[in-house]
Amino acid sequence: MKIEIISNINMDSVKFYLKGYKFIQNCEFGNYMLDLLDDNSSLYKSESEIVILFIDIDDLMIKNSELFDAIEFFINKTKKTLITNTISFTPEYIDSFLNKTLQAELSYNQNLLNLSNKYSNLFLLDFNKICKFKNIIDEKFWYIGRIKYNKMGFELIAREVNKLIQTYKYGSKKVLVLDMDNTLWGGIIGEDEIKLSSDGIGKIYVDFQTKIKSLKDLGILLCICSKNNYEDGIKGLNHMHSILKEDDFIIKKINWNDKVSNIKEIAKELNLGENSIVFIDDNPVERSLVKEFLPEVNVPDFPEDIYNLNSWFLKVINNFFSRLNLTKEDIEKQKQYEAKIKRDALASSNNSYEKFLESLNIEIDFLVDDERYINRYAQMTQKTNQFNLTTKRYTIADMEKFVLDDNFNVIAVNYKDKFANEGITGLAILEHKNGNIYIDTFLLSCRILKRGVESKLFSKIEKISQQKDIYGEYIPTTKNAQTAELYKSFNFKEIKENKFIKKGNK
Amino acid sequence: MEEKILNIVRELFNNNSLTNNSKMGDIDEWDSLGHINIFMSIEHELGISCDPEEVIENDSIKKIVTLLTNKN
Numbered sequence: 001m002k003i004e005i006i007s008n009i010n011m012d013s014v015k016f017y018l019k020g021y022k023f024i025q026n027c028e029f030g031n032y033m034l035d036l037l038d039d040n041s042s043l044y045k046s047e048s049e050i051v052i053l054f055i056d057i058d059d060l061m062i063k064n065s066e067l068f069d070a071i072e073f074f075i076n077k078t079k080k081t082l083i084t085n086t087i088s089f090t091p092e093y094i095d096s097f098l099n100k101t102l103q104a105e106l107s108y109n110q111n112l113l114n115l116s117n118k119y120s121n122l123f124l125l126d127f128n129k130i131c132k133f134k135n136i137i138d139e140k141f142w143y144i145g146r147i148k149y150n151k152m153g154f155e156l157i158a159r160e161v162n163k164l165i166q167t168y169k170y171g172s173k174k175v176l177v178l179d180m181d182n183t184l185w186g187g188i189i190g191e192d193e194i195k196l197s198s199d200g201i202g203k204i205y206v207d208f209q210t211k212i213k214s215l216k217d218l219g220i221l222l223c224i225c226s227k228n229n230y231e232d233g234i235k236g237l238n239h240m241h242s243i244l245k246e247d248d249f250i251i252k253k254i255n256w257n258d259k260v261s262n263i264k265e266i267a268k269e270l271n272l273g274e275n276s277i278v279f280i281d282d283n284p285v286e287r288s289l290v291k292e293f294l295p296e297v298n299v300p301d302f303p304e305d306i307y308n309l310n311s312w313f314l315k316v317i318n319n320f321f322s323r324l325n326l327t328k329e330d331i332e333k334q335k336q337y338e339a340k341i342k343r344d345a346l347a348s349s350n351n352s353y354e355k356f357l358e359s360l361n362i363e364i365d366f367l368v369d370d371e372r373y374i375n376r377y378a379q380m381t382q383k384t385n386q387f388n389l390t391t392k393r394y395t396i397a398d399m400e401k402f403v404l405d406d407n408f409n410v411i412a413v414n415y416k417d418k419f420a421n422e423g424i425t426g427l428a429i430l431e432h433k434n435g436n437i438y439i440d441t442f443l444l445s446c447r448i449l450k451r452g453v454e455s456k457l458f459s460k461i462e463k464i465s466q467q468k469d470i471y472g473e474y475i476p477t478t479k480n481a482q483t484a485e486l487y488k489s490f491n492f493k494e495i496k497e498n499k500f501i502k503k504g505n506k
Numbered sequence: 507m508e509e510k511i512l513n514i515v516r517e518l519f520n521n522n523s524l525t526n527n528s529k530m531g532d533i534d535e536w537d538s539l540g541h542i543n544i545f546m547s548i549e550h551e552l553g554i555s556c557d558p559e560e561v562i563e564n565d566s567i568k569k570i571v572t573l574l575t576n577k578n
Contacts (some may be wrong), residue, residue: 010539012539013539013542013543013546016518016519016535016540016543019520138546138549140555140558141542141545141546143558144542144558144561145538145539145542147539147542147546150546150549150550151546151547151549151550152550
C-alpha cells in the first residue's frame with residue numbers, strides 16, 4: 001500500500017516508523033493547502049492510495065473553515081483515501097481558564113467528525129488517544145527542523161495509522177462463526193472427556209474462549225456451526241470451565257447439516273452479507289467446503305500447532321475485527337438480531353453439497369473379512385457413539401470370530417479424499433441366518449460423516465446380500481439420534497418399532 | 507558504543523548494509539531528515555542530549571561515535 005503524508009509541520013519522519021508501506025514524497029510540508037486545492041498537483045496525480053493529512057493545530061495559520069473546504073474539495077475530486085487527525089492543543093495552552101481553546105478544539109473535531117460521517121473515503125486518526133501518552137513532544141527538534149514529535153510520538157502515531165489502514169484495508173467483520181470440537185475445546189464432546197481447564201492444554205482453549213468473549217463485548221456477533229448432537233454441544237458450553245455460555249451465541253447451528261447450508265442460513269437470518277462472516281474450524285475439509293461454496297466468507301487457516309492458537313487468534317482479530325468505530329448501536333444491534341432471529345423462520349438448505357462431495361475426490365475401499373485390522377474394528381465398536389445404529393461393543397476376540405465365521409461378514413470402510421487418508425473409519429457386521437441377512441453393526445467414525453459414505457457402505461451390503469431380505473435394527477442411545485431415520489432413508493420398511501426390513505427378490 | 511549506534515541506525519532505516527564507515531548520503535534514507543531522526547533515536551535510546559550544532563556537524567557513524575564517547 002502506497003502512502004503520502006502532507007502536513008503543516010514536518011511529519012515525514014513517520015515513514016521511519018511505519019514499516020512495510022511504500023512512501024511517496026512529492027509535497028513539501030507547508031504546501032498542503034495548495035496541494036489539496038489544485039487538482040493538477042502532484043498529490044492528485046501520484047500513485048499513492050492513502051493520503052495522511054496531519055494538522056498541527058498549534059501551528060495552523062489559516063481559518064478552520066478554509067481547511068475543511070479544502071479537505072472536502074479533495075475528497076470529492078480524488079479516489080484516494082484521506083486520513084486526517086483530530087486535534088488536541090498542547091496541554092499548557094495560554095488561555096486555560098477562558099475556555100476559548102477548548103471551544104475551538106471541540107468545534108474543530110466536531111466538524112471533522114461530520115465530514116467523516118459524510119464521506120466514506122475520509123477516516124479520522126484520534127489524536128487525543130496519542131496525547132494521553134507523556135513525553136511525545138521534543139522542542140529541540142522543532143527548532144532544528146519543524147519536527148514536533150520525538151521517537152515515542154512518531155511510534156505512537158505510526159501505530160495508530162497502521163491500525164487504521166489495516167482496518168480500512170480489511171474492514172471489520174461482524175460475525176464470528178465457530179466450530180466446537182477441537183476448536184472451542186480439545187477433543188470431541190460426546191466421545192471423549194474434553195480438554196478445557198484452568199491449566200495444562202485445556203487452558204489454551206480457556207484463553208481462546210476469553211478472547212472470543214471480549215469480541216462479543218465489542219459488538220461482534222458470535223455463532224456456532226458445528227456437527228454435534230445439539231444436546232452434546234450445549235453440554236460443552238455448560239462445562240464448568242467454559243467461558244462462553246449458551247447465551248453468548250446469537251445463533252447455534254449444532255446439527256448434522258452441511259456447514260455451507262448452515263452458514264448461508266446464519267447470513268440470511270442475520271440479514272448480513274456473507275463477506276461479514278469469519279469462520280473458524282480446525283477441520284481442513286470443512287474450511288475448504290466453505291471457501292469453495294461461499295467464497296465471500298472469510299476462512300482463516302487454523303494453526304497446526306495448538307500452542308499457537310491464541311497468538312494466531314490475535315492476528316485474526318487484528319485482520320478482521322479492528323473497528324473503525326464502535327457505537328452504542330453496535331451493542332444494541334446484538335439485541336435486535338436476537339429478536340429478528342426469534343421472528344424469522346429458518347431458511348432452506350442448499351443443493352450444491354453434492355458438487356462439493358464430488359470435488360473431494362472421495363475414494364472408498366471395502367475390506368471384507370480382512371483379518372489384518374481386527375484391532376481397529378474392535379476399537380471402532382468400542383469408541384463410536386454417534387453414528388452407530390446398535391452400539392454393540394466387541395472385543396478383538398469377538399472380531400476375530402466374526403471374520404473367520406462363514407455365517408458373518410465384516411465389512412470395513414477405508415476412506416480417502418484429496419485432503420487426507422482417514423484409513424479405516426466405517427464398519428458393518430452382517431449375520432447370515434435362516435436365508436436372511438441381519439445387520440448386526442453399522443457404524444461410521446465422526447471424521448467422515450455427511451460425505452455419503454453410509455449409502456456406499458449400504459450398497460456394498462446389498463451386493464453381498466445377493467437379493468436376500470435384509471433386516472436392520474436401530475437401538476436408540478443418548479448419542480445416536482442422528483441415525484434413527486437411516487434405514488428409512490435406504491427404503492427399509494419399519495416392521496416393529498426400530499426394526500426394519502428391506503425385501504430382496506429371493 | 508559503536509555497536510549500539512550502528513544498531514540504532516540500522517533499525518531506523520531498516521537497512522543492515524550500513525557499516526562503521528557509513529555516512530550521511532550513503533543511502534537514500536540518510537538525508538537531512540533521516541539524520542535528525544538518527545539523533546532523535548539516539549537521545550531516546552541512550553538518554554544523551556546533543557546540541558543542534560552537534561547534530562548538524564556529526565554526519566557519519568564514526569563522528570557520532572566519537573561525539574557520544576566524549577559526552578559520556
